Amino acid sequence: MALTREQMAQRVARELQDGFYVNLGIGIPTLVANYIPDGIDVMLQSENGLLGMGRFPSEEEVDPDMINAGKQTVTARPGAAIFSSAESFAMIRGGHVDLTVLGAFEVDQEGNIASWMVPGKLIKGMGGAMDLVAGAENIICTMTHASKHGESKLLEKCTLPLTGAGCINRVLTDLAYMEIENGAFILKERAPGVSVEEIVEKTAGKLVVPEHVPEMTFDA
């Protein structure tokens, strides 16, 4: 079975380490905050200028001056810091964020990512995504392995305009967890009940399959 969005968030959350500063993009990455393992403390960075994003507010706590990068009302946790957009992107561009999780339309075997623009369709803008992928050494891309029509999104070369070049080293799809190394996807784990053959079939880029590919496990 392909992973649900919640399972994908759960799997990404296993990569969190105690003391990490983490930026979570919109969509599945946002759900990762719900699965931070017990006993570890992470600080969530929101690129509009908040380090230490807390939970969503109660009705009484809603404050129009307190939002996250997705423009949702949020709270700040104890120990949070708030600053300008220039300061926020200094910490992003300067490589101070330990882990960035974001979605993508396509990723290729060279670590290129396309996530912001489909030519011919309405272009809304890249927001902070280009700065995030340029600044982070440690990025996990979350996406579905193939489009609804079965076309692979893990390519030899991205077809859409890039968000960043050669910057992605880990990808989690609904079918598999992979690392990108030396111009190839390395299959590290597969979703429960998903065969290596299916992953091979749905990966258009170069895929290296080790002898043993463990199956992910999830708590019921």
Place this chain on the structure above:
Amino acid sequence: MAGFDKRVYSYEEAMQGIESGMTVIAGGFGLCGIPENLIAEIKRRGVKDLTVVSNNCGVDGFGLGLLLEDRQISKIYASYVGENALFEQQMLNDEIEVVLTPQGTLAERMRAGGAGIPAFYTATGYGTPIGEGKEVREFNGRHYILEEAITGDFAIVKGWKADRYGNVVYRHTAQNFNPMAATAGRITVVEVEEIVEPGELEPSQIHTPGIYVDRIIQGSFEKRIEKRTVRD
């Protein structure tokens, strides 16, 4: 306006001197921390052919979205413009020129503009359509593109509290682009919720020192929320 007293008492006075064809830098992220009354005054004046520099372009009927109604903006530098149907329509009709700029690059271009730095190198956008046609240099084995500073004829800023000297503090994440915008205007106008007596703001807590600010006005604010989200 005598000496260091930067207070003005009407929005008409606050935006005096704005003309068609000028560049206006605006603070705000989404609808958070936007100079909503200064924008409304620009709409009232009906100046046209403006170049606007702002992370977003408001929503239909509020914030910078107001300036779309009478086609007052001819060009905008922004990182994300997806919340506005009128904007979409004007973009598709080529009535507005959009220069999409990565968010961090936009913030830094304003900061550089205010700090007297004409341009800077950044890795953001290298190898993407944003890097096309821009100078590339390699430092320590990595590629960077040259991005130029932005300055404006006017900067419009939303603060929380200020004193008559123009020292400003911002509230929570309504800070966002405001401090950089404040530095990058030839004329910087700040509207705040409260003007306090000099000495009330702690000097070491000032976000925008008064040297950057030309006019201060106290206003009242709707503070519309774009995506109200509460926990269960």
